[in-house]
Amino acid sequence: MLKPTNAIPLKARLFRALSDEPRLTVLEQLGAGERRVSDLAADLGLSQSAVSTHLSSLLAAGAVERRAEGRSAFYGLAHPSVETLLAAAE
Numbered sequence: 001m002l003k004p005t006n007a008i009p010l011k012a013r014l015f016r017a018l019s020d021e022p023r024l025t026v027l028e029q030l031g032a033g034e035r036r037v038s039d040l041a042a043d044l045g046l047s048q049s050a051v052s053t054h055l056s057s058l059l060a061a062g063a064v065e066r067r068a069e070g071r072s073a074f075y076g077l078a079h080p081s082v083e084t085l086l087a088a089a090e
Contacts, residue, residue: 010062017061022046023054024086030064031083034076 017023022044029040037055041048055075058064065078077083 014061014063017057017063018085020054020057022050023058026051026054026058027063027077027082027086030075030077031086034067034074036072036074040075 018027025044026040029035029043035043037048037051040046040055041051044051046054055064055066059066059075062078063082064075067074067076
């Protein structure tokens with residue numbers, strides 16, 4: 001029998017975040033490098049509010065990281081393994 005570990009809730013959050021098609025699209029875009037919410041919204045045809053919500057879920061799941069620069073916030077993949085996971089899903 002498997003024993004629960006502290007990593008299980010984080011893994012569950014990650015896979016829950018990855019189960020949403022628009023969030024996967026956001027991650028695919030971030031595979032090319034850091035982006036701002038406004039850039040992602042324009043490229044994906046989504047509202048900035050929707051992109052921010054998706055990024056918030058991905059941030060909580062540990063899939064992306066946020067970097068502030070002046071008044072802008074840039075989002076990128078938290079670790080190269082996220083891109084590896086997406087490639088493996090192909």
